[in-house]
Amino acid sequence: MDTAKRRLDTLDPKQAFAFSQAALQDYQECRRRFQLRYLLQAAWPAPQAEPVREHERQIRRGERFHRLAQQALLGVPLDRLDAVAAADSDEHLAQWWQNFTRLLPELQGEQRYVETLLSAPLGRHRLVAKYDLLVLSPGPKLVIYDWKTGLKRPRRAWLEKRSQTRVYPYLAVKAAAGLRSGLSLLPQQVEMIYWFAAHPGQPEKILYTPEQYEKDERDLLGLVHEIDSLSSNQFDMTIEERACQYCVYRSYCARGAAAGSLTESDEEFEPEGEITIDFDQIAEISF
């Protein structure tokens, strides 16, 4: 039999797995989705939300905003970026860019790390995260910025429950040496700020604490231990069937046909495959 068609449906006992916040969020929302997306690596090209065109527009707009922010933070002259934003066909982007340029002076520190990946061991696996911006100031103090590009501003309670809010500060403490050799941070020296491009005056600031760090460590280790212990038939579907409307695997799980409405969703949709090693376009060998 062709073993290229055989896929692992549990964590590989011989190989470490790289857990991202998105993978952990998926697991917590629906074990089956985690199994399909990360273990079986099932590509399932059903629409995620309707209208499909607006959904795509939202994702691409978010990507372009992130790119502009990255360029600005790396020192590309602002007048060039002003022209790029003004020429964009999406009416939101120029406004978001203006909002961002007003934030820029606040984003100063001893050192800035833009679109940075950090990773650390987590049990027998690894925890990975990609940060939009990390600003390190004397003290030391580290501020984690995450740009949110949805049109709606989520509530604090909703944000606090997200895996991202748990994983990002925890990993920043754990992997601080990855930023600068010898750097170590205490949890209380880390702050996370969600900045909303469409609501620039209402950022959400979350201070990290030693107690939260300890709890996060316990929770994260417990979670991966739990996933490690599951057999293939224990990756159950969620009982919250409403979530299936926004899951591409709903047809696989016989949980409906049409995608849910974009306007009724709390989610900010981001491109899939949040953390990938970027090989881009390579002239592959073609023998």
Added chain:
Amino acid sequence: MNWTRPQRAILDLPSGSRAFVTGPAGSGKTTATTQHLLDLLSSGVPGASILLLVPQRTLASSYQAALRTPGAAAGGQVDILTLGGLARRMVDLFWPLIAHDAGFAHPVLPPTFLTLETAQYYMAHLVRPYLDQGFFESVSIDRNRLYSQLLDNLNKAAIVGFPHTEIGERLKSAWSGESSHLRVYDDVQTCASEFRRYCLENNLLDFSLQVELFRERLWPSLLCRAYLQNTYRHLIVDNLEEDTPVTHDILSEWLPEFDSALMIYDEDAGYRSYLGADPSSGLGLRDLCTDEISFTEPLVIPPTLEGLGARLGQVLDQVQTLPPGLPDGLEALDYPPEPIRFFPQMLDWVVDRVAQLIDEGVPPGEIAILAPVLPDALRFSLTNRLDERGIPYRSHRPSRALSDEPAARCLLSLAELAHPQWNRSPSKVEITYALLQTIAGLDLTRAHLLTEICCRMREGRLVLEPFGRLRPDAQSRITFSIGERYEMLRSWIEAYVADPEAELDYFFSRLFGEVLSQPGFGFHSDLDAGQVAANLVESAQKFRWAIETRAEPMGQSLGQEYIEMVRDGVIAAQYMGNWQPPAADAVFIAPAYTFLMNNRAVDHQFWLDASSNAWFERLYQPLTHPYVLSRAWTPGRIWTAADEFEANRAVLYRLILGLLRRCRVGVHLGLSDLNEGGYEQRGLLLKAFYQVQLAAGKDQANG
């Protein structure tokens, strides 16, 4: 772990060193370098400050695996890139800095990065009018190969580092055949220049333009250079010999800036020369290094196979003198005891031997079946035989036509059916196969019957009739359960026709999600079909993104344009699998070069079709030339038959050595008098083996 002396030398490198490591494949260079990488991380070097550069992603797999282990220290992520990947990333990031000066017509608009297939689409779009004018008249070649060779020329100019405007002249100056062919090279130049002009006018970036922009605009730019130098402080390069001259040029300027550098160079390799690999310019970097470490002792290849390789090298005129006491290696060589006449019999012998080895306790994963090329028919014949014996296998081909996949063909046929305005009705056979794929449990007989009864031409187009209109006896023959699902598909298409999408990828996505992958349909819980559908959606989406920014109006919709390009073989002809199967204990079936680029050793190798010329002959490429467009070539020199012969022998020797150095026990030669097409062949590889055998026989007689 017991490290060898040169491995120890890598691990003990003082900080701040720039080391150049040479040695044959299979001598432990990558193993030690992987440990060096982990040691760097453990010593507190931030992972994000390490750049690991490889010429091709498969060559980074051992590093990736090591970085995934919990043993790798916490910190930033090591960047694993190819030069192409780095170029694209930099162009994307610093586009606003360079777009205007580089001559792009719309510098404030974002660039469109072309994939291989969208570049081919644009090339086809530009070249078609020239074909009507008689361009390339004397060349007999598939259109999509014509387009890809034109793009290949541009890529070669970029990675070798000469202006694209010199392509035609370089090719002409080396030509020694009929003078009438020279006009073809003028045509090549016209198309290359036209393509580049069009890209600049429309913000399109093919691979060649990305590399050129990086080399000429970004690498010299202070901001980009500062970004790269601040970001990456430590460099590791593996398989330097497989990389391109421009990569080597950039590394030679960049090298002094790193806090440490370690570069690995495989001797006797350079398998990617068709893609611009230049071992000699890679070797030039040695002079810029502070330390040199030489690996000489092979850890994989046994003395017998080493002897065999040297003797084959001698008969191919690549090795001048043999070291004394070298075994002839013939005992490590296995071939059919009796001559085999026909190709299928040879495959039987191969599978018998594989089964025998497994019975003797060889793990399947320690066996590789290699062929110079692996067409579908050969793959099928082999895997069928392995299936019959219950032998696990995995096969890998770097490219496979997406449009040949049954799931993709089904979606394409249904797209034609749902877009009557395209005037491209699928044939009844295509409908039959689409229904077969779509409706779970439908067999070929009933699919055929359903098509015959339900497909009607109406107003010049094919339509599906409602199941309810069938006569009751036909309904019961087809069964109501199947009829119900047929009706779901039909009514979905009917509703779509009344209110169609402008975007073909949305159509594919909806059809997949709302019908084909629902319970009772053929794609439901079929992950492989899902993967093919996802690739098709992605291909159509990337096509749309690349085309929708085009300035001039098109005569037809994007979807129709896409379908026509697919049917013409211009796009969806490549399939880059984005899902990597887990490593399994299974026999590996692959083209020989693919095996080399996976860079792993096995105990046993089977070399199929050993008499084939495909082991050493280069592909028919009338519009390009890998040697003439290489940096080593002296412009103005004529490429002669003697050059071709010599190049073939050198290529074959490198391939033989590369394979043998990745073999621990023995080589099994698949030989038959007639090849797959029924023709007799006596290629160089076979002749070389005969000569080695003959010489060994003489030695024995003399001894």
